[in-house]
Amino acid sequence: MTSPATKPATDTVTGLMRDISGIGTDTFRGGYSRPVFSNAETELRSWFIEQASRRGLDVTTDTNGIIWAWWDTATGIRSDAVVTGSHLDSVPGGGEYDGPLGVASALVAVDILKQQGIRPRRPLAIAVFPEEEGSRFGVACLGSRLLTGALDPDTARNLKDTDGNTYADVAAANGQDPRFIGADRTTLQQLGVFVELHVEQGRGLVDLDRPVAIGSSILGHGRWKLSVHGQGNHAGTTLMNDRKDPMIAAAKIMIGIRDTASKYRDARATVGRLQPVPGGTNVIASRVDLWLDLRHPRDEVTAALVESIHLNAQVIAAEEGCTVSFGTESLSPTVHFDTGLRDRLQALLPEAPVLDTGAGHDAGVLAGHIPTAMLFVRNPTGISHSPEELVEDHDAEAGAGALADVLAGLLGE
Numbered sequence: 001m002t003s004p005a006t007k008p009a010t011d012t013v014t015g016l017m018r019d020i021s022g023i024g025t026d027t028f029r030g031g032y033s034r035p036v037f038s039n040a041e042t043e044l045r046s047w048f049i050e051q052a053s054r055r056g057l058d059v060t061t062d063t064n065g066i067i068w069a070w071w072d073t074a075t076g077i078r079s080d081a082v083v084t085g086s087h088l089d090s091v092p093g094g095g096e097y098d099g100p101l102g103v104a105s106a107l108v109a110v111d112i113l114k115q116q117g118i119r120p121r122r123p124l125a126i127a128v129f130p131e132e133e134g135s136r137f138g139v140a141c142l143g144s145r146l147l148t149g150a151l152d153p154d155t156a157r158n159l160k161d162t163d164g165n166t167y168a169d170v171a172a173a174n175g176q177d178p179r180f181i182g183a184d185r186t187t188l189q190q191l192g193v194f195v196e197l198h199v200e201q202g203r204g205l206v207d208l209d210r211p212v213a214i215g216s217s218i219l220g221h222g223r224w225k226l227s228v229h230g231q232g233n234h235a236g237t238t239l240m241n242d243r244k245d246p247m248i249a250a251a252k253i254m255i256g257i258r259d260t261a262s263k264y265r266d267a268r269a270t271v272g273r274l275q276p277v278p279g280g281t282n283v284i285a286s287r288v289d290l291w292l293d294l295r296h297p298r299d300e301v302t303a304a305l306v307e308s309i310h311l312n313a314q315v316i317a318a319e320e321g322c323t324v325s326f327g328t329e330s331l332s333p334t335v336h337f338d339t340g341l342r343d344r345l346q347a348l349l350p351e352a353p354v355l356d357t358g359a360g361h362d363a364g365v366l367a368g369h370i371p372t373a374m375l376f377v378r379n380p381t382g383i384s385h386s387p388e389e390l391v392e393d394h395d396a397e398a399g400a401g402a403l404a405d406v407l408a409g410l411l412g413e
């Protein structure tokens with residue numbers, strides 16, 4: 001672990017996190033809301049660009065919306081780069097650390113390497129990926145999926161937010177030319193290895209009483225949209241047995257989802273978002289949209305669970321005189337990080353345990369293209385996607401120190 005003596009003279013993770021902690025504070029929901037292209041996320045992206053420029057890094061933004069801050073070698077040739085970084089967008093009412101901790105730690109790790117007089121023999125880049133949470137346009141890791149070709153640019157352009165704005169319209173309003181969205185795959189060829197530091201979203205490190213862990217795998221996960229169609233009507237003039245109420249069908253479908261998933265020890269099923277249409281207090285809804293987030297370590301079990309939930313939803317909808325449509329929004333198989341790189345990190349961080357995660361990350365997308373690893377930093381509450389997410393100052397600095405050790409090892413290769 002990097003000793004305190006080599007801590008950066010300029011910044012600490014705690015100091016950088018304090019810089020950004022007020023950005024995106026959500027008084028209505030509590031926590032932080034930094035959807036992609038919001039003022040808060042835009043302000044945070046500008047903050048990162050300023051911080052990276054201040055460190056003499058060469059900052060560019062590609063047509064995937066990804067910000068790259070390059071520390072080039074003397075040759076200036078960008079190939080086989082060591083990349084670190086994370087995301088700055090958040091879920092609605094999320095925590096302070098999910099994403100920003102990885103970006104702030106990357107900046108401090110560069111400080112540490114510079115303090116140590118490291119002269120990289122291969123380029124280093126800090127990447128900031130947009131729309132990792134998928135909380136505005138519904139597809140998680142949108143930026144890294146465009147970069148790797150996992151998401152078709154046309155599909156991305158036509159994604160809609162809850163106000164019906166397309167990604168292309170919003171990108172254009174924010175100065176990004178929609179004609180070139182996803183046109184830039186050259187950067188992918190320049191990348192050699194990716195290491196993402198992230199707050200742990202769980203209690204593994206708390207239970208092991210360690211500050212930093214190495215990631216082993218990411219649970220396979222997907223998102224599905226169910227629309228239950230019934231008969232909209234008047235709340236006061238429609239007798240109870242004359243109704244085709246999609247809200248009732250949706251409620252029974254959600255209980256069915258919980259009951260089905262609970263039969264599998266490692267399954268995690270969540271309906272965190274439900275939208276009755278039109279959504280009036282005195283109106284029987286005509287339609288109810290609900291979004292399912294389902295995860296399991298074995299992709300074939302996820303597929304079987306989705307099939308069972310779909311069939312069950314159709315039976316329940318019919319019982320209520322309704323119908324249901326079911327669409328896949330995104331699907332990511334279980335990812336096992338590169339074992340050679342993981343072993344390399346274990347050699348560099350011998351005290352760090354190895355933990356899996358149930359949370360998705362851009363690292364999970366890149367893992368299909370270049371050797372990829374993750375570092376997790378202890379979260380005393382174990383809670384995430386909530387204002388109760390927490391990282392203590394000493395662990396935040398330990399994380400940046402561990403990241404610096406890993407980057408130094410990889411840069412020296």
Ligand code: HGY
Pocket residue numbers: 132133140358359360361
């Ligand atoms: O949803 C996730 O697992 C991640 O935090 N985007």
Ligand code: MN
Pocket residue numbers: 087098099132198360361
């Ligand atoms: Mn995250």
Ligand code: MN
Pocket residue numbers: 091098133359385
């Ligand atoms: Mn998250």
Ligand code: MN
Pocket residue numbers: 132359360361362
């Ligand atoms: Mn994530």
